[in-house]
Amino acid sequence: MAQLRPLIIATRESALALWQAHHVRDRLMNLHPGLQVELLGMTTQGDQILDVTLNKIGGKGLFVKELELALLEGRADIAVHSLKDVPMTLPDGFALAAIGEREDPRDAFVSGKYHQLSELPPGAIVGTSSLRRESQLRARYPHLDIQPLRGNVNTRLRKLDEGLYDAIILAAAGLKRLGFADRIAALLEPEQSLPAAGQGALGIEIRADREDLLPLLAPLHHSETAACVRAEREVSRQLGGSCQVPLGAYAIIRNKHLYIRGFVARPSGAPYIQAEVSGSPDDPENLGKQLAQALREQGAEQIIASLG
Secondary structure (H helix, E strand, O other), X not given: OOOOOOEEEEEEXXXXXXXXXXXXXXXXXXXXXXXXXXXEEEOOHHHHOOOOOHHHOXXXXXXXXXXXXXXXXXXXXXXXXXXXXXXXXXXXXXXXXXXXXXXXXXXXXXXXXXXXXXXXXXXXXXEEOOHHHHHHHHHHOOXXXXXXOOOOHHHHHXXXXXXXXXXXXXXXXXXXXXXXXXXXXXXXXXXXXXXXXXOOOEEEEEEOOXXXXXXXXXXXXXXXXXXXXXXXXXXXXXXXXXXXXXXXXXXEEEOOEEEEEEEEEOOOOOOEEEEEEEEOOOOHHHHHHHHXXXXXXXXXXXXXXXXX
16 A cells, blocks of 8 residues: 555554554554554653652553644654553544454563462562552452552563562563563463453554544454453543542453453452443443443442542
């Protein structure tokens, strides 16, 4: 597919973000012979502030704002994101043009000393950057010492190797994409650690007026992943989910039904409420709304209000 100028992908410059952008670039060039694709690497505010947890500096939107500005100014055509980093409501003038097939959505337990969470002794230090993970750990393993952990994947692994933590919890997808699958001591099933909305999936963002890009990006869209992720993101959207709220939502499609589970908790792990609904995958947002309502009926809004 010949075009006058290269397609420009805006991306963060972390190793994982660059892997994701290269993955999308390579797929597009294979799908559309003759298409030239280049990367515009950017350092976002979320990448620059590493000594404070995300929930205290404005949340995951800090990872996408600079990329959206590049789209707005015409310096880039598309932006590639880890979908769990994308705010649940996009700013006016932007759209998610494609959602790629999901990698492993689970959280991963990484440790050089222990094989699984249940082996950790009282007082063992576990690092995580996520209130969602922290609340689930505290609810199930109150004897552990949960400490904040920021930085890219390489930095977090280095801090573990330096002995600052006994174990760390990371997204399995990032470890696998970067070739660190051998560092995973155990994969945490959703029953142990419910994933974040969109975890493991890639989102491709465009300016809403760039409909010319939709045919180009359509082959990258994975409809089953998209249905699951749309349901998950609707739960978070309905409940005002952000980095300040320990909230998880995870959907699967089985036997032509979409099953979605969710939880809301305080960072301390108590109270901790959860619910599950299922139905047709044809209207995933409706299932997300149903799950959010089921959580509300158990007191989700009171928990979230108490976090302000």
